[in-house]
Amino acid sequence: MVLCASYIRFRRALTYLLEPDINNVGSISQALVAKGNPNYDEAVAVQWQATQVSLISITNFSGRVLIGLASDYTKNILRLPRSYCISLVCTLFIISQAMAFSTDDITQLWKASLALGLAYGGLSGVESGLFPSITIDWFGLSHFSETWGIVCLSPFIGGNLFSIAFGRNLDAHTPSSSDPPPAAPFLGAAISEPQCLEGRACYAASLQMTTAACCLVLALGIWAAKRDRMRAAALAEIARKPTVDWDEQS
Template sequence: MSPKSPQIPPTFGRARIVVLLASLLAALSAGTNYVRSYSPQLGSRLGLTHTQLNLIGLGGNVGVYISAPILGKIVDSRGPKSLLLSGFVLLLAGYSGIRLVYDAGLPENVTALSTAMFALLIACSFMTGVGGNGGLCAAINTTAKTFPDKVRGSTTGLVISGFGLSAFLFSAIAHLAFPGNTSSFLLLLSLGTSFPMLVGFIFVQPIPLPPSEAHHEYLDVDQAEADAASLAPGKQFLDIGPNIYGVKLWTSIDFWIPFISLSLLSGTGLMYINNIGSMAQALYVYSHKDRYSEVDASQWQAAQVSTISFMNFSGRVLIGLLADFIKSRLGLPRSTLLIVVASIILSSQIVAAYIENVRVLWRASALLGLGYGSMFSLYATLCIEWFGLPHFSENWGYLSLSPLFGGNIFSVAFGRNLDAHERPAESSYMPPPPGIPPRQCLDGLACYVDSLHLTIAACICALALSTWAVWRDRRKTLEIDQDGMYGRVPNVIWEEEEEES
């Protein structure tokens, strides 16, 4: 007689809620890569150009995306502990390093930062990107394995929403506690992002599902694998479903369709987020040439960041709830929402292309934040549905490489377009009063609207790809219904059942 299986906590019991809250805390500490409000002060104190500041920011972005497949494979095979511990070390070292360089400043009679110190800043930014992504990867993976399919979209969406709210949270704390003190802000980032990872190290651990919850069928069921699992000693739960990874993943058209569409949509979002300060500045200068205020300009820029961050958070929560609702209540595949997400991001670019007043730029920022946050939550959930849970984090890591392509291409295009419209103040048709930066485009919307036309075209392509993906997913569902496969559970013998018999 086999030994009694350990008692499995209920689906919404205290143990799972603790895991969910700890995962959310880790995610809240992981999204500070988008907190770049200290960049102007960093550049001013260290004599950095805008290009150098962008390269420092790029170091963080590369750290996030390029580490995703490696971290995903680690968490799939070894669990979340090592990622959370490394996240603590990398975030603490990264932000502390940036703070040390900032506090040291430039030596006397030196106007530019040395190459070695500039490289150190890029390396520190890279560490914060890898560390934050490690914490997020561990949190998402654990949540996905701890809650059943019927609420998986909602719970993973909630955790991912913490990543979107991170920038707003830390910016708000800094503004209230020590406004204008960049050194204290960097200290907050170093401690406030790293120590929650230690909390996660203690509490973030997958909890197996009850057998009744774990028994559900997807496509591509490997019956031999299911039978083998039923004979394995101590197998606590079985989540039968697709298990696509490796070569099979990379040769699947169902991987390349979301990869390309995600690249186009996330590239649009990254371009907008990385350059919203320049967009707000251009619109503000255009309507305030004779009464320019650096303080007011900064406030309008900060307002856009806060709007994007809050709507990013909201989108990540709402899309999870909506995805679970349309599947469980309406009988529609979650992929249907791909069309909705692409439409929201497309509308944000269309709206932005017609806004000429900085006071209403929040409308485009709100739409962009909503669509951008919804996008990542939805694609992560679909990654589980289409390719399976056993290698979810590894597969999601590969899918997460897509923003590197779209983000870099669109951001570079935006920068070149803006550079083409900038001109020295003395050569402009109306010389601006003192206070306006010496190289500043004075044409308002015309400074960057061509870049928005590019992203509008990209979003239309993404919308077409999303429609194709929904059609393919729906067709597979209908084929399975016709074959009578839904509701058919493999013949798995559980140890508890054996003991009772």
């Protein structure tokens, strides 16, 4: 039961961490476009948003393919448990969060988007291919449907909590609706709705939170991989021990 709870917490945390970034990449793009820009144009912001979504989609697909190849390589060539790939995905998470945190120019956000898409694709590949196999290895096939159902439902609460935290942090840096919306002097137009104009400060605290959580999940992933390796070594040792044929001795 302890192992089951740890596994569910681990998988739940992985999905939680990417929810704010995937769902709010548009807000991040808007914040960077609006920072120090007296000629803010929502049409330009929308174009940058579409660019980030496209980049994430492309690397999302690539991540799904690469994690499958990495899983087979780990299992068949390196002779290590597939659960080692969990640590690889966690590392991609940390890289994507660090890159997003260090970006304060919209023209450089594509790097973080590529890393985020690759990490999210790796997570999706792990969820659809690797996690079911690990679930069977850890808990057996007899209760697979029940156990996998619990695992799949686990992000329901946490994903919303992380997204709410992102939204609250963004709202804390956004002018209140009672204030007049800032105008773009060159265009003579006002921003149609309250918008955070502080750039990276609009979401930096949220990324710090998710980065810290990613590090915790990485520690859990390393623990899980080492546990699997120790168990595999113990089973191999048992298999090498000679068996005694009592009928032959008698």
